[in-house]
Amino acid sequence: MKPEVILHSFGYLTQAAGVTIAVSLAGIVIGFVIGALVCASRVSRRAWLARLGGAYVSVFRGVPLLVQLLFIYYFLAEFGLDVPAIVAAVGGLALSSAAYQAEILRGALNAVPRGQAEAAVALGFAGSDIWRRVLLPQALRISIPPLINEFILLLKASSLVSVVGIAELTRVSMNIASLTYRPLEAYVGGGLFYLAINLALAGFGALAERRLAADGAR
Amino acid sequence: MMHSDKITVTRREALKTGLAAGALIGGTRLALADDTLAEIKKRGELMTATEMQFPPFDISDNGVYKGLDRDLVDAVAKEMGVKASYLDLPWTSVLPGLEAKKFDLCIAPVTITKERMKRYAFTVPIADATAALMKRANDASIMKPEDIAGRTVGGQKGTSQVEQLKAFAAKLSKPVEVKEYVDNNQSYADLAAGRIDASVNSLPNLAYAAQQRSDTFAVVLPAFGQPTYFSWVARLDDKSLIDAINAAILKVEADGTMAKIQKTWFGQTMDLPKTVPEPSI
Numbered sequence: 001m002k003p004e005v006i007l008h009s010f011g012y013l014t015q016a017a018g019v020t021i022a023v024s025l026a027g028i029v030i031g032f033v034i035g036a037l038v039c040a041s042r043v044s045r046r047a048w049l050a051r052l053g054g055a056y057v058s059v060f061r062g063v064p065l066l067v068q069l070l071f072i073y074y075f076l077a078e079f080g081l082d083v084p085a086i087v088a089a090v091g092g093l094a095l096s097s098a099a100y101q102a103e104i105l106r107g108a109l110n111a112v113p114r115g116q117a118e119a120a121v122a123l124g125f126a127g128s129d130i131w132r133r134v135l136l137p138q139a140l141r142i143s144i145p146p147l148i149n150e151f152i153l154l155l156k157a158s159s160l161v162s163v164v165g166i167a168e169l170t171r172v173s174m175n176i177a178s179l180t181y182r183p184l185e186a187y188v189g190g191g192l193f194y195l196a197i198n199l200a201l202a203g204f205g206a207l208a209e210r211r212l213a214a215d216g217a218r
Numbered sequence: 219m220m221h222s223d224k225i226t227v228t229r230r231e232a233l234k235t236g237l238a239a240g241a242l243i244g245g246t247r248l249a250l251a252d253d254t255l256a257e258i259k260k261r262g263e264l265m266t267a268t269e270m271q272f273p274p275f276d277i278s279d280n281g282v283y284k285g286l287d288r289d290l291v292d293a294v295a296k297e298m299g300v301k302a303s304y305l306d307l308p309w310t311s312v313l314p315g316l317e318a319k320k321f322d323l324c325i326a327p328v329t330i331t332k333e334r335m336k337r338y339a340f341t342v343p344i345a346d347a348t349a350a351l352m353k354r355a356n357d358a359s360i361m362k363p364e365d366i367a368g369r370t371v372g373g374q375k376g377t378s379q380v381e382q383l384k385a386f387a388a389k390l391s392k393p394v395e396v397k398e399y400v401d402n403n404q405s406y407a408d409l410a411a412g413r414i415d416a417s418v419n420s421l422p423n424l425a426y427a428a429q430q431r432s433d434t435f436a437v438v439l440p441a442f443g444q445p446t447y448f449s450w451v452a453r454l455d456d457k458s459l460i461d462a463i464n465a466a467i468l469k470v471e472a473d474g475t476m477a478k479i480q481k482t483w484f485g486q487t488m489d490l491p492k493t494v495p496e497p498s499i
Contacts, residue, residue: 012280070314077318165267165307165315167281174403175278175306178271181431183407 005185006192009176016172017193023086023168024155027093031154034094035101042106053102060099066160068092073164089161097154104150108143109135141212148205152198169193254322255458264295267305267312268326271401274426274483275327275345275448278306286483287325287450290344290467293475297466309376309401313338316453323463327448329378329420330497338451339460342467343490345480349379349386349443350421352428354409355436360416363442368392369415372405378499382443383418385499410434420448422484429485444498447491468492 006013042053060068073088083091112135120130159170167175173190177183258264268287270278276285283304295302307315309326316324316338329347330340351371353360360366367390373380375398387394397414399405405417406427417424421441428435452459470476477487 009280015281070311074311074314074318074320077320082319163308163311165305165311167278167306171306171308172278172281174401175271177407178273178401178403179277179279181403181406181427181434183403 002185005180005182006189012172013189013193016169020158020169023089024158026090027097028151030094031097031101034098038102039105057099057102060096065096065157068096069163085164085166088164089166100150104143104146108139111142112138144209151201254456255462258322262300264300264302265321266291266302266323266325267307267315267321269309270306289479291325293470294466297469324451328451329446330449331378331499332497339454340449340451340494342464342494343447343449345422345448347420347446347448348441349382349418350424350441351416351418351438352424352435353416353438355434360438363438366394366416370395371416371418372397372399372408372414373418374399374402379418386442
């Protein structure tokens with residue numbers, strides 16, 4: 001083990017970690033927006049909307065992310081639709097993560113006891129207020145641990161975007177391994193960066209949980 | 219009846235317009251066959267791709283692309299009066315990317331084989347690709363290629379070197395166990411760790427690896443494979459592009475630039491065929 005290999009490549013790894021964070025963050029945020037819409041359509045009383053939401057989840061959760069990325073980047077080009085690499089990467093992550101996030105949000109909504117809505121009706125809350133002030137705040141709090149889980153999974157899955165030519169953390173670790181013929185050092189370096197990022201994410205999750213719990217008690 | 223027909227046409231047109239609009243947003247390259255060269259000249263840029271994990275041909279050193287391919291393609295692009303750009307893709311994505319027109323030329327060294335000639339247009343050779351073996355430096359039990367009989371050898375899946383290894387092994391007294399890896403670096407790592415007894419790859423790759431880690435690796439000489447060569451590849455219908463690249467490569471060879479590049483990355487010079495050789499495998 002030669003730690004100086006990691007030190008020599010520190011700047012390269014840092015830059016790649018930045019790419020991993022940026023791509024994942026964009027995927028998570030866009031995925032959350034799409035996921036919320038898909039969840040809303042899944043719980044809709046309109047049967048066709050609910051079915052559409054269900055179909056979305058089935059497709060994007062059922063097809064491996066790697067295949068989705070290859071499809072967006074290479075297959076769409078067959079139809080003259082030249083998707084830039086970064087758009088394919090973020091789009092693939094967002095579309096796939098949206099399916100998981102939609103189910104997390106739906107599960108959280110279902111976990112709010114029925115009596116809460118009934119009590120709100122009995123207390124004279126208007127329909128929109130029941131959602132805004134009673135159901136969504138509780139659902140959001142329930143959804144935080146599984147959402148942080150999903151964010152961490154997505155961050156690690158972002159290593160797949162190297163298939164469209166994005167030099168993220170795993171790819172750069174491999175580059176360093178092949179350059180130095182020292183794979184152990186290169187992957188330990190890359191692994192430490194992932195660990196640091198995910199610890200920060202988990203810390204953020206714990207903070208958000210505490211903040212929301214305090215809000216609930218107020 | 220008339221009415222519904224009209225709607226169908228309109229819808230189809232709408233779809234076409236939509237696709238065209240989407241293509242425009244993505245910066246379309248709806249290139250027709252064989253005008254790639256004209257487009258490169260117009261663009262002033264030769265778009266290339268390779269996997270930057272194939273030393274000494276392709277290396278990404280702290281994010282900077284280096285290697286024999288880089289130096290050579292820069293010289294070739296200069297001859298053509300354009301600039302080269304480089305994309306780093308995993309090997310499994312390089313040829314699909316070429317077919318999907320994501321770039322013009324694959325500068326990953328591709329071994330010329332009969333099977334591949336049917337699908338891609340090859341340039342004249344850029345380096346020797348003859349298959350050879352590498353062992354642990356302290357392993358005295360392998361002194362010539364035939365000594366791998368009854369041992370385990372690793373190589374990169376899908377490469378012609380692994381195919382040559384299998385053909386070579388079939389003629390030996392004892393069967394050889396061939397372990398196939400996603401890339402050569404894993405094969406080297408397992409060789410260093412003692413999980414396999416030798417790694418197969420092209421002689422230039424192995425010579426460079428053994429030179430970089432001479433404490434760990436040593437090349438087993440002579441190379442056991444049939445003489446084969448590395449070339450770059452373009453799409454099969456890009457004849458004029460291949461002609462232009464070939465002319466530039468031959469020019470670079472004639473004026474001594476090639477010898478200088480070889481000296482930098484191989485530590486020696488070597489003569490290469492001036493035409494695309496008939497593949498022996």
